[in-house]
Amino acid sequence: MNRRRDDEIRLLPDEFQRLRDLFNKHCGLQFGPEARTSMERRLRERVVELGLSSFAQYYEYLRFHSRGRAELDEALELITVNETYFFREDxxxxxxxxxxxxxxxxxxxxxxxxxxxxxxxxxxxxxxxxxxxxxxxxxxxxxxxxxxxxxxxxxxxxxxxxxxxxxxxxxxxxxxxxxxxxxxxxxxxxxxxxxxxxxxxxxxxxxxxxxxxxxxxxxxxxxxxxxxxxxxxxxxxxxxxxxxxxxxxxxxxxxxxxxxxxxxxxxxxxxxxxxxxxxxxxxxxxxxxxxxxxxxxxxxxxxxxxxx
The missing domain is CATH 3.40.50.150 (Vaccinia Virus protein VP39)
Incomplete structure (x- = not known):
């Protein structure tokens, strides 16, 4: 099977909807439509790393693969915001x-x-x-x-x-x-x-x-x-x-x-x-x-x- 080039892997609207619903069900995070571009950028490397050719396949992996739960944790690492510093709101x-x-x-x-x-x-x-x-x-x-x-x-x-x-x-x-x-x-x-x-x-x-x-x-x-x-x-x-x-x-x-x-x-x-x-x-x-x-x-x- 010929894999698509990495930069051709796009997060389509319906794929984004399924992924954000999955993340929401798991931990309550909500993502608005404006988050699609950043989610695509942050998760594309994981799609490629797993040898998948689309975000639809990535969703299936997260849902049904034996390592899906571990990969879900990996995805959350990439899409969550972790900016902080000492004595914030002191x-x-x-x-x-x-x-x-x-x-x-x-x-x-x-x-x-x-x-x-x-x-x-x-x-x-x-x-x-x-x-x-x-x-x-x-x-x-x-x-x-x-x-x-x-x-x-x-x-x-x-x-x-x-x-x-x-x-x-x-x-x-x-x-x-x-x-x-x-x-x-x-x-x-x-x-x-x-x-x-x-x-x-x-x-x-x-x-x-x-x-x-x-x-x-x-x-x-x-x-x-x-x-x-x-x-x-x-x-x-x-x-x-x-x-x-x-x-x-x-x-x-x-x-x-x-x-x-x-x-x-x-x-x-x-x-x-x-x-x-x-x-x-x-x-x-x-x-x-x-x-x-x-x-x-x-x-x-x-x-x-x-x-x-």
């Missing part, structure tokens, strides 16, 4: 240590241990930023701190565990913190061991509720710049999983362009000095902080931004 880190942790402790939570989940942690910068904030605030001295980072990308999880970063990851990092918590070596800046001891990473599809149980109960969830890539039904499923994983009185922090507006949830909206966050209510909480109720909704935060 006002939330300030809020975490100066407002949220004291609230949790006052309400009787985090007895001896503070547990935090970074859901969609990309290559790990967010997790290590949280660890630095815990160290700098003294929270890691007063109690055990556990930070778990998860991502749907296996490559991102491997990179996060390795903990070696280039200059672009430090665009918002204060120089003194870079010197204190990273060791410069020929291959990049290595995360110091005192941070590594606080952090764990794992591969996780946020729609997989049974796998999410391995996270255990947590006091705080960071899920920033993830929900904007999911369809409405998937967002609802993920929010339900977050609610289940949070301890009573625990907090959910979203990206600045995200909110739970139009998503019916049991979360309470809490106003902080620099942010709006969501809390899983507990009947015994009487913290005297303003909330918006009864609809649990909140204003959209301005602007849009891609992120991991």
């Amino acid at each position: 006002y939330q880190l300030r809020a975490l240590m100066t407002e949220l942790v004291p609230m949790i402790v006052k309400a009787g939570g985090a007895r001896g241990r503070l547990s935090i989940w970074s859901a969609g942690c990309s290559t790990g910068e967010e997790v290590y930023s949280i660890a630095i904030a815990a160290r700098e605030s003294g929270a890691a001295e007063r109690r055990e701190v556990r930070i778990f980072g998860s991502d749907i990308s296996r490559r991102c999880v491997i990179a996060a565990r390795r903990g070696v970063y280039g200059a672009s990851s430090f665009r918002a990092t204060p120089p003194e913190l870079k010197r204190r918590y990273f060791v410069e070596r020929p291959d990049g800046f290595h995360v110091a061991d005192e941070l590594r001891t606080l952090c764990q990473f794992g591969h996780l599809n946020l729609l997989d509720s049974s796998r999410a149980a391995v996270v255990g109960r947590v006091d705080v969830i960071f899920c920033r710049n993830v929900l904007i890539y999911l369809d409405e039904e998937s967002r609802r499923r993920v929010i339900d999983i977050f609610y289940e994983r949070l301890s009573s009185g625990g907090f959910l922090l979203l990206g600045h362009s995200e909110s739970l507006l139009n998503v019916t949830t049991a979360f309470e909206l809490v106003h902080l000095r620099e942010d709006l966050v969501y809390r899983k209510p507990a009947a015994t909480l009487r913290l005297g902080i303003p909330e918006i109720s009864p609809d649990r909704g909140g204003p959209e935060r301005g602007g849009g931004e891609e992120g991991g």
Whole structure:
């Protein structure tokens, strides 16, 4: 059989529809018509590598081949956005240590241990930023701190565990913190061991509720710049999983362009000095902080931004 030239392999509209529906069913990602060109460019190499001659054959491979599930993971590695850096949206880190942790402790939570989940942690910068904030605030001295980072990308999880970063990851990092918590070596800046001891990473599809149980109960969830890539039904499923994983009185922090507006949830909206966050209510909480109720909704935060 004569194979078509690589540059002749095009992602036709009906093929794009089938592929994006498959990706959506697997992990909730949604792709608009404008994504067809980039998906074609990013996945064409996989089609060629597998010796296939069309995206229609690639779809069949993903659906029915014995290695289809592994290839699905490979495809998601190529089409997902994983841009991040240390201390992104750092006002939330300030809020975490100066407002949220004291609230949790006052309400009787985090007895001896503070547990935090970074859901969609990309290559790990967010997790290590949280660890630095815990160290700098003294929270890691007063109690055990556990930070778990998860991502749907296996490559991102491997990179996060390795903990070696280039200059672009430090665009918002204060120089003194870079010197204190990273060791410069020929291959990049290595995360110091005192941070590594606080952090764990794992591969996780946020729609997989049974796998999410391995996270255990947590006091705080960071899920920033993830929900904007999911369809409405998937967002609802993920929010339900977050609610289940949070301890009573625990907090959910979203990206600045995200909110739970139009998503019916049991979360309470809490106003902080620099942010709006969501809390899983507990009947015994009487913290005297303003909330918006009864609809649990909140204003959209301005602007849009891609992120991991």
